[in-house]
Amino acid sequence: MYSFEPTEEQQMLMDAVGKYAANDLRPAAREAEERGELLHKLLSRGWEIGLLQASIPEAYGGFGERSAVTGVLAIEEMAFGDLAGTLAVLTPSLFATPILLAGSEEQKQEYLQKVIEREWSPFTAALIEYAFDFDPNDLKTTAALQGEEYVLNGEKAFVPFAKDAEYILVYANLDGQTQGFIVSKESTGLMVSDEREKLMSLNALPLYRVHLEDVRVPVSQRLGGPEGHDFEPILVSMRVATAAAAVGVANAAFEYSKNYAREREAFGVKIAQKQAIAFMLAEMRTEIEASRLLAWEAAWKLDQGKEDAFTEAYLAAMGAADMAMMVTDRAVQILGGHGYIREHPVEMWMRNGRGFAMFIGLAIV
Amino acid sequence: MPIEFEPPKPIVQTQLVLKTVADEMMRSRSRYFDEHEHEIPWDYIEFMHSAMRAMGGNGLAPRENGKKSEEGEKRPPIGYQMLAAQIEALCWGDVGMYHCLPGGGLGAAAVFAAGTPEQKEKFLARFNEEKPTFAAMSITEAGAGSDNSAIRTRAVMDETTHEWVLNGEKIFVTGGDKSFTEYEKLGEGFIVVWATIDPTAGRKGMRGFVVEGGTPGVKITRLEQKMGIRVSDTAAISLVDARVPFDHILGSATVEKDTSGFKGAMATFDATRPLVAASGVGVARAALEFLKEKLAENGVQIRYGLPRQKLTSIERDVIDMDIMLKSAWLMVVKAVWMADNKKENVLEASMSKVKAGDVCTKITQKVVEILGPLGYSREFLAEKWFRDAKITDIYEGTGQINRLVVARQILGYSGKELR
């Protein structure tokens, strides 16, 4: 059967996330972007909602079960508030969710509880690399087996909170396969750059370049254990999350510019009464809906273990990236010159908007 | 029920059956009727009619919803979802042929939306009779298309005979010929003609009238020659002192303060817009699947999963088309799911039409481009789908009119505030 109704539980969660997005993330967003810093109490408040905790079974210290559909609903709501804040709050998931999905029993026992029993703490992951044709399935960072250890070499980019992270889940190319390795901060040869990455947006999210030079990782710390794991479900979960975040940001830009257009007057009428503006808004709303439904379907297929979840998530992420660019660009356009001034958030959303084409790896459901 | 995307089993089964029908009864005839405009595809019509009768169906109309299953628990209603899936599947075969499917079409939809229970009984029973029977809906005039409240066709009551007397000129009536002309092989059809009972009253004066086939004073004056969907007849009609029984008026015979007559016409569109969108998705899917087939034959693979930077231009195009097609279909599904569940869907219905109108024109145009000479040649159907697809963005509210509807919905504007 088809159905488009979140469950009551999902609705409650969405309401909680929505409140947090509106009351905490959004009001802090501009200041955080300007100062390049998120208040820690924002993170702990977001953490208290318990998105990650609720996706981990009791056996590992959590109180629920993972659902990609729930994840998509929550991430869209949260990103409506602020993207950088959302990615920061959810950073520990980048480490924990792949372990939940693909980790060995020992890894789950060892790490999951550690992540969720505490206050928000910077457990993180490193997937993105600094190359124009970065491809998660064809990484330049390498892993090679030497005796009882894997030796990692390469450079990772855009790694959230790498500076303070106790553990980083590093993805590397092992004989042509992307595999995760749980790397302790203390490892010799692991160097986190002192300077933060400076990007077109996401200033509030501390991102770092991470160098790996002959970093030795015990075989037991390969994600999934000595036999390794399938990367696909992890990548699918990342793509679905990125699509949801793109929908959230686009929706923020849409709502803001819509409300502005209803207030702003030109030539004696509200600008929203001009078709040139009204049609842009109608198309923005339509494309947001299109991307949202694709993301939902991909998430549902992921939860159901459908074979085409991979393609579906890929399409959802690609489509959402284009959509977010289009919608956020128009939001700036609708505000005219005022849209270009940083006092209004639309220019920031437009800078966010361009990023979704390359943010795979910064969020996961 | 939680969020779910599993197509209901009865729908999947129907899609399978209709694929065969589309291949064998529609596509096999597509080219011939495209090149023989205004010939009627009798064998197809008769086959479809007897097939639908055999299946106990009443043409394409939403079934009674929410039937109980054997276990006695109530199944969620899927009438409109089924209809959308059927239309999509048939239009994958041939959109023009889909319009030649016997049944009530938009005419019956208008009676359904604006008629009394007695009228529904009187006018809608005929479609399940022995002969295939058609009905059409005629609102458009030369001077009144998108702005259909500007219609000039008049209906005046003749107090002596208690009949309505209709005068006016109508154009672009889909199936008008098959609904009105008394063909031997067809049952008696009708056209719902929209006219005004009070030209000073604007929308408030608009009413639909059921004009039976063969009514004296009514003439089919022309069948249009079209870019695409050529097998579907598009009639121009003149009404000169055409007399229609009193009880053939849909809605009230007097002008009240409300605009229920106009709303009746519009209600027809709310229900049918996602269905028109579904028809567009069907053509688009036909074109995209054909393209993929041809590419595969030529050893071109689409490498899903690669970053944009590593894709070829063709791969990017195909992937973009996949995204468009899938999301357009999901928007149709959501809109009809809302209709089935009695949720107001004006916004979703129009958004699905906006999206599908865009998507099916873009996809068919791109497919012809990528296929080059193979796309442009009449040897294959791609060029025909290109021509067929365009109508999706024009009838039952142009892309612009549906954007207006969407914009008014999201902005909370009336028609006056946003023209």
Ligand SMILES: Cc1cc2nc3c(=O)[nH]c(=O)nc-3n(C[C@H](O)[C@H](O)[C@H](O)COP(=O)(O)OP(=O)(O)OC[C@H]3O[C@@H](n4cnc5c(N)ncnc54)[C@H](O)[C@@H]3O)c2cc1C
């Ligand atoms: C093959 C075919 C079958 C049809 N079948 C039927 C049928 O069965 N029954 C029936 O009644 N009609 C039918 N129609 C008519 C169809 O619904 C109309 O053609 C359509 O509504 C547009 O009207 P128009 O052609 O007069 O264009 P116009 O209304 O003149 O529009 C011209 C252009 O102006 C734009 N426009 C108009 N108003 C606005 C506005 N307010 N804001 C912005 N842009 C605007 C339109 O989008 C369009 O781009 C059919 C038409 C065709 C071609």
